Amino acid sequence: MTTSENPFRFFHLHVLRTEQIGPGFVRVTFGGEDLKAFVSDGRDQRLKLFFPQPGQDEPVVPVEAGDDWFAAWMAIDAGERGIMRTYTARDARRDPDELDIDFAMHGDTGPASRWAANAVPGARLVAIGPQRTDNGGADFAPPKDAPWVLVAADETALPAVEGILRWLPGGLPAHVWLSVAHDGDRRELPGRAGTNVRWFVRNGSGDPIPEAIAAADLPEGTPYAWIAGEASMVRAVRRNLVRDRGYDRKSVTFTGYWRRGATDDDLLVESLAGQEPHLPGKDD
Structure with a gap:
């Protein structure tokens, strides 16, 4: 997962600050030495965030598993492993290295919005994000001849x-x-x-x-x-x-x-079973 051939790698992040940017949004700014290697392709650049289970200070993620991280993550007990969700990299900056993620807030109905509502400086997450621009993590790709x-x-x-x-x-x-x-x-x-x-x-x-x-x-x-x-x-x-x-x-x-009426975990199960064409839980 951290090889130069793989466009994605693990990033250890910590909260620098949070900002309520609207009634339904909290912006969390992350820092960390790993962000020196973070490279966004722009557009709708996605990454995966792993949130800690209740009582954990940081998420349990198999960062040493390399390219087999997903199988290793699935092998961890569901009540122990980090809770995975997919998000958009809103902005990445240099000098200092910072990453902004905007969280759409739904109260206590989702683990990600619940975490964001209570995030304080120093709180830790782990992400899987891009380390090169041509990473395949952005879907918006209009052809050159698109009229609009x-x-x-x-x-x-x-x-x-x-x-x-x-x-x-x-x-x-x-x-x-x-x-x-x-x-x-x-x-x-x-x-x-x-x-x-x-x-x-x-x-x-x-x-x-x-x-x-x-x-x-x-x-x-x-x-x-x-x-x-x-x-x-x-x-x-x-x-x-x-x-x-x-x-x-x-x-x-x-x-x-x-999807209205479905939890993020419902969607994750469907995705893993091949019932959904896209990863679930984005921007919960």
């Missing part, structure tokens, strides 16, 4: 959307639909001429994005589309784009970050 980009996401994918908008080349129009649970979770996004952002606040109701996109008068040409968030919203938007509008399904990248 369509992005649809809820707040769980908001850090990824920020990375995508920072990365977009100039001259590529982007139409973005975002939904959040609280009006205060709207934020200033990276943008330039040609970026059109529409915000929606759910206020406890269903996600309005699918209906809004279905009713939208979209630009001509087949866009490159990136959809992420709650699974039913993702399916509805993809269905409209592919079935109703006739866009090539190959031009649509989609990821269900979470």
Whole structure:
């Protein structure tokens, strides 16, 4: 896992500071000597975080297992091994080496949001993250001939959307639909001429994005589309784009970050059983 041939490696992290950046978000800034080797590919760059079980000071992770880390992690008792979740690297900086992760907060309903709500400087995590740019950990990849980009996401994918908008080349129009649970979770996004952002606040109701996109008068040409968030919203938007509008399904990248009514552990079990095409629990 730490060989130069592998694009990913283990990183030992500790909390430097936390910041409440909205009613539903906490930003945790991590430090650690290992971050000297952390290299992000930008866009929706993902990494895995391992959280300690209750009563543990740091997560139990088989860091010495090398490329066989997953089998070694699975072999540890489920009540003992570090709790694995997938997150977006919102920002990585040098001098000093720091990494920001934005946590969408759900109270005590998830181990990651529960940990973030109580995180204090010095608290320790372990991550699996990239050590080179061409690491395959970013899904947003528009073809060079895409006439425009369509992005649809809820707040769980908001850090990824920020990375995508920072990365977009100039001259590529982007139409973005975002939904959040609280009006205060709207934020200033990276943008330039040609970026059109529409915000929606759910206020406890269903996600309005699918209906809004279905009713939208979209630009001509087949866009490159990136959809992420709650699974039913993702399916509805993809269905409209592919079935109703006739866009090539190959031009649509989609990821269900979470599913209403299912716990992160439910999704992890399904993923391990091959029932889900994407890793679960992102941005819990």
